[in-house]
Amino acid sequence: TVDGTALWADILETAQIGGTPKGGVRRLTLTEEDRQVRAWFTAACTSLGCTVTHDSMGNQFARRPGRDAGLPPITMGSHLDTQPTGGKFDGIVGVLGGLAVLRALHASGHETRHPIELINWTNEEGSRFAPAMLSSGVFAGVFTEQEALDKTDRDGIRFGDALAAIGYRGEPPCGQHPVAAYFELHIEQGPILEAEEKTIGVVTGVQGMRWYEVTLTGRDSHAGTTPMPMRADALLAAARIIEAVSAVALAHGPDAVGTVGLLENRPNSRNVVPGEVFFTIDLRHPNDAVVVAMETDLRGRIEQIVTDAGIALAMERVWDSPAVHFDPTCIASVRAATESFGYPARDIVSGAGHDAAYMARVAPTTMIFVPCAGGLSHNEAESAEPGDVAAGANVLLRAVLDADAR
Amino acid sequence: TVDGTALWADILETAQIGGTPKGGVRRLTLTEEDRQVRAWFTAACTSLGCTVTHDSMGNQFARRPGRDAGLPPITMGSHLDTQPTGGKFDGIVGVLGGLAVLRALHASGHETRHPIELINWTNEEGSRFAPAMLSSGVFAGVFTEQEALDKTDRDGIRFGDALAAIGYRGEPPCGQHPVAAYFELHIEQGPILEAEEKTIGVVTGVQGMRWYEVTLTGRDSHAGTTPMPMRADALLAAARIIEAVSAVALAHGPDAVGTVGLLENRPNSRNVVPGEVFFTIDLRHPNDAVVVAMETDLRGRIEQIVTDAGIALAMERVWDSPAVHFDPTCIASVRAATESFGYPARDIVSGAGHDAAYMARVAPTTMIFVPCAGGLSHNEAESAEPGDVAAGANVLLRAVLDADAR
Ligand SMILES: NC(=O)NCCC(=O)O
């Protein structure tokens, strides 16, 4: 089993890097804080006898040699970047749980057949650079490296330039790297495991998700002199669309969700009727056909709203990540590991996107979930129990060894 | 009469200071652009034999001596600051029209009884520092100087510090300065004069207006994993309030307006249900009793919305500028001047706030409106006809001379 105390200490130590007064973490991808936590990762893995490299997308790989150098590695991983007001666990538990596995192997001197590799993926969150899971996406061939490097944040800074600026644009091209299996430990980020008092979620897949960017163009005008019927108020139209996104989610069953998370209002002055609004939409459902139906429904409502309001619409789907079904053999390894410890468990579908969703395209892949308090995530108050995190890392360890023995 | 060609040239010349690619002006108060236009103003007035000073709020006063040094000045004025995406005319026509009056007096060598004074008021727009008309408000005793200096912009910069930084924190305390009369020329900023083919609006008053700041606090959470019924989405609640502000305006007759002009969403990330939204509300009506009724109506709707959504509300009225009725004698001077030129004219109530609204508390005051294209203002495409602007300045000149002769 893993050293749960050391694992918890690692979580608290890395939480200092970008730590917020409210106990959360602000460690946006490719910032100075990201650079610091990457250096921490390299030092920690090196001290356990691993070789640490990074590829052209900045993904970090810590490799522990196996008996048979010709075999592809069995990999574990997740991400160390966070949301602007993120927590100490999202992504971090997967990387540091993997570190705990490496530590256990190192301490016991256990020799595996395959090399064992721990990966820290760049820009999983998708908050600074859309979409999410960008670099595992390049690894899996979903995006080209060039399109990823050319993504810009809301200040217009290029991904490639930010990557070079923190010194993590590596030589080896991203993705030229066969993988025997990929296991990702993560907090659930939802309320189910806690509510049902389960320690482990055996993750069978990831729901489908689509992201959109919308720009509404009306006409700036004076808030005091422009009669209501003469206005072309882009923010009022945006407000109606925000309501429609919620209505569409509610109309497509209890598993559908829809969110407007980012909005920029222009010129953003108290006495100016807003002339332009930019915002994003996130639609998700475990069934891809329902995601398609939600989009059709929403587009119809949006057309009606902008037509009625006399507002010009530009709407683009910027990301489409279909539902994923994980590898039955990997799932079986996780289930067996969970049962061997006697942890209360249930099967679960992930509501969040994860690097595992893209890794599943190029390697046998699955995930292990542990509960988080109140199902709360993407929040500075995100919280998990040390015992649950250690249990997840134990399952990760046994699943990796099971895959190695196969 | 004034030199309309020189006046138009002044408008085009100052429009370079903060000029935008779309032909508008971005000259927010107390910025480097504001400093430049103030220096331009000083040079222009000095060349016409005026003495230019500024007070502790940065208000600039260009004084042309009169025959009787003991008499208080007859004043003209408006502002040279603009909205973030403002036009070439809002405020500017009043200052440069006053300059055209000074130029005409200078050219003719006409000696007035009173000193004649042209004022450039600081922060009329209220876009960078709320509320609007802040420094004429201090002049008129509506706000204390200290509360004005302590106002902060959305980046937390203090008004007093920004004023000192551009070198316009003057020695003379703002407001210790008797005024015989105040006349302000302005574009209408609304559609009425143009629609009725009038050259001059004889302004009888200003409608009532109130500003509010609202902070909604919900709970940041994951856009993919948080079921719709478990959300506390501050942006969705804000969207409903934006709709309610519009509904309240529509419910209180054709003269009521309501606007949400500024909105900040947090943490503003595509895959985070927004946990906090800050926004402003602007309510106006020519009748103060209706403004009160609109506020009551709106507060009721907002309470209902936040209660239903499980969102915490903090709402503050940050500005209350009651309806203003201008001075009958000043209005008569404007009417007589207009008739003497034979300009088509009508009486009008201002939908926008103006420094004249506060000056009316301490001096006989009125305003002169000229049409603007499509009634469009607070927009880079704001436009007015040279002939109309010159006509307005002519009326300003005769009204000032009429007041001087009284
Ligand atoms: N795990 C996680 O929060 N990933 C971010 C991508 C998403 O929005 O689901």
Ligand SMILES: NC(=O)NCCC(=O)O
């Ligand atoms: N004239 C003008 O646009 N003033 C700004 C104050 C207001 O919002 O009415």
